[in-house]
Amino acid sequence: MNDYIRTMRALIGHQTLMTVGCGALIEDQEGRILLQKRTDHSLWGIPGGIMEVGETFEETARREVLEETNLKLDDLKLFGVYSGSSGFSEYENGDKVFSVQIIFSTTGHQGQLKQNNESHEVRFFHRDEVPQNLNQHQAPFITDWVQHNSSLPIIK
8 A cells, every 4th residue: 555545544544535546458479468366356457556646647557567567568558548437446444445547558568577466377368368257447448458449548
């Protein structure tokens, strides 16, 4: 939990906190997407996380991906901006969050793929083999990636 979230939680308790999340749809040379199976809920999603005070959207996505996968990203393109009811979560401890998600896409990355303590597994999937047990908050943009035929960003 970053300092901003910790400070806000001390002030508002479990009440709904608005956050900005950033993540990346990372494709390899075979056109497969990188997903991680997280340790906190054993569901698949993309690498990403919560913006820290003073960061740009791109800085957040790059930092989170590096922390979670050991990959450095090149050439980020805006894939989509996601809001609405799918952005609401209530965690096991009672904390409530509404998150707006800024999602990038890239085929450019460097480094050797590694998982950290937040992941059971990280690996690439072809469009037709994306797991069914997706994080419900990330399912919309993973599904949009599977079906995406446009170079325009998706705004929801």
